[in-house]
Amino acid sequence: GAVVSQHPSRVICKSGTSVKIECRSLDFQATTMFWYRQFPKKSLMLMATSNEGSKATYEQGVEKDKFLINHASLTLSTLTVTSAHPEDSSFYICSARLSATSNEKLFFGSGTQLSVL
Amino acid sequence: SQKIEQNSEALNIQEGKTATLTCNYTNYSPAYLQWYRQDPGRGPVFLLLIRENEKEKRKERLKVTFDTTLKQSLFHITASQPADSATYLCALGPPGGYQKVTFGIGTKLQVIP
Numbered sequence: 001g002a003v004v005s006q007h008p009s010r011v012i013c014k015s016g017t018s019v020k021i022e023c024r025s026l027d028f029q030a031t032t033m034f035w036y037r038q039f040p041k042k043s044l045m046l047m048a049t050s051n052e053g054s055k056a057t058y059e060q061g062v063e064k065d066k067f068l069i070n071h072a073s074l075t076l077s078t079l080t081v082t083s084a085h086p087e088d089s090s091f092y093i094c095s096a097r098l099s100a101t102s103n104e105k106l107f108f109g110s111g112t113q114l115s116v117l
Numbered sequence: 118s119q120k121i122e123q124n125s126e127a128l129n130i131q132e133g134k135t136a137t138l139t140c141n142y143t144n145y146s147p148a149y150l151q152w153y154r155q156d157p158g159r160g161p162v163f164l165l166l167i168r169e170n171e172k173e174k175r176k177e178r179l180k181v182t183f184d185t186t187l188k189q190s191l192f193h194i195t196a197s198q199p200a201d202s203a204t205y206l207c208a209l210g211p212p213g214g215y216q217k218v219t220f221g222i223g224t225k226l227q228v229i230p
Contacts, residue, residue: 006160034217041125044161044206044220093160103210103218104149108160
């Protein structure tokens with residue numbers, strides 16, 4: 001099956017610093033990737049849709065200047081949490097779709113637990 | 118507003134029994150429904166997809182049903198094993214391939230040896 005690699009799995013940072021999370025599709029090309037955040041015992045909340053070679057599409061209420069997304073190649077999307085604060089602490093997960101035309105099958109990274117002190 | 122309901126209480130069952138998880142939805146007309154497994158501190162793993170015109174889908178010990186009249190999907194794991202212990206998420210996909218998938222909160226399954 002398709003593999004999505006997400007890095008790092010865990011990061012602890014000081015308030016005010018920026019953190020970059022990488023999401024790579026290892027054995028397929030992903031023109032579209034998705035970024036989610038998940039709080040304990042809550043559902044996955046879509047933050048943004050990342051499209052290769054173009055600007056990301058952000059969901060309502062998600063600050064695009066706070067959560068910078070770059071999808072510079074067909075296999076790599078990055079999410080940078082800028083000037084992180086304790087309220088940004090969460091589990092961040094990326095996914096990629098196998099099909100260029102459908103979200104019917106999504107492959108997820110292993111997630112990144114961000115803790116901001 | 119659209120709503121997906123999964124029993125957020127943990128489901129405990131004895132090893133060897135069949136586990137049945139429920140996913141109900143309101144104000145939604147999905148073209149398909151997905152089930153994922155999520156282990157603690159990990160991303161979800163795709164298990165099964167069932168379309169609106171399908172009643173039932175099977176994969177090994179897994180079975181999914183989809184009743185668009187009741188607006189409900191049931192997810193069954195037969196001959197459950199302790200290794201099946203995880204949180205199971207249902208997700209709904211609206212018509213139109215590019216439309217975003219919406220996830221339920223998940224049900225935590227604990228299979229007791």
